[in-house]
Amino acid sequence: MTTMKDIARLAKVSTSTVSHVINNSRFVSEEVRQKVMRVVDELNYTPSVLARSLKIKETKTIGMLVTASNNPFFAQVVAEVERYCHQQNYQLILTNTNDDDELVQKNLQLFAQKQVDGVLLMCTESHFQSTDFCLKLPSVIMDWWPEELNADKIFENSELGGYLATRYLIEMGHQDIAILTGSFKKSLAVNRLNGYKKALQEANIPLREEWIIEKHFHFEGGIQAMQSLLKQKQRPTAVFACSDAMAVGAYQAAWVAGLQIPQDISIIGYDNIELAQYMSPPLTTIHQPKKLFAQLAVDTLLARIKNPEKKHRTFMLEPSLIIRSSVKRLIS
Known part of the structure; x- marks a missing residue:
């Protein structure tokens, strides 16, 4: 050699x-x-990349730990993270814990063994409960984590997103508005509900507790939530699904019930996943800036790697409304 x-x-x-x-x-x-x-x-x-990394204590690799989810939003974020890592000449090691606390520990040990320079943490499900662990690597929390960690954090303004979605339905003439949400163990679910409540309060629309349906943010959660809603004696004219995956499930449940969207019931989603524009009808939704989300997370982690002693920061990204064809106008 x-x-x-x-x-x-x-x-x-x-x-x-x-x-x-x-x-x-x-x-x-x-x-x-x-x-x-x-x-x-x-x-x-x-x-020798290994020899160089041992000498300068830098491997040019980032670990990303994601808990299990079939929500396409997270798949798109991961793809953007990987793409941006490559642009910065970093390799990404992606691990999925399948909501298993033991796997969290094993994957963190794997990252340590691989001598990754830093870790991105993204908890995708609220029923995942992390046990206490010691995270000594530079870290950034993306979206949410079930326990408080000494790390930089990237969030989106989910209360504003919930407000924008509900206010749009009100502007389109809807007064009877239900909300399908993920588990309230997850802070962004609570925040989106708070935005929904704020918009109703501003419009002097009474809050109906029976129209707040709590399930999970994935497809099946949307089906179950919509089925529960459609069993009620009085049906709302519009539904705010707090993720696009839930909105897809709501579409399915509405179709099975013989309802047409938006003629019989309007639906607005959240996330603006790629599939949203191809649904029938195309889904009105709240856009999360996934590219910016991924880029900011990687940039923040790289800055933390270079300067591990600086004060930890929290960043808030702003959502926006994407209007398509899934909401019926009730007023002229």
Whole structure:
């Protein structure tokens, strides 16, 4: 196996000079650089990434721990994180815990063994309950985590998103508005409900507790929540599904019940997943800036890796309304 010493001997320079040329760590004259690189090419030399990482204590890898979910929103965020990591010349090691506390511990140990430079944590389900663990690596929490950690955090303004969704339904003439939400163990579910309540209060619309249906943020949760709602004696004219995955489930339950959207019941979602625009009818929803979310998370983690002692920060991203065809106008 070719080493820097072999290159130095053939190029008739010192080993340190070869190292500076290969790592571009110090000025070397163009003449010497070309001489070294000719030998590098002749010997087909490839630097040892492992040896370099051990020397400078940097592996150019990031670990990402995600709990299980069939919600497409998280899949899109993960894809954006991976794409942006590659742009920054970092590799991403992705692990899925399947809501298993023991797997959390094992995956964190894996990250330590792989000597990742930092960790992104994204809890996708509220029924996952993390046990206490010691996280010594630079970390960023994305969206939510079930316990308080000493880490940077990236959130979206979910109360504003809930408010925007409900206010739009009211502006379209709806007074009878139900909400299908994920578990209230998850803070963003509570925040979106608070936004819903705020919009109703501003419009002097009474809150109906029976129209607040708590399930989970995935497809089946949307089906179950919509089925529960449709069994009630009085049916709302509009439904705010607190995730697009729930909205997909609500579409399915409405179809099974023989209802048409938006003629018989209007639905607005949350997340603006890619599928939303292809649904029939296309889903009106609240957009979360997934690319910005991923980029900010990676940038924040890289900054933490470079400066682990600085004060931890919390970032809040702003949602926006995407109008499509799933909400019927009741007023002219």
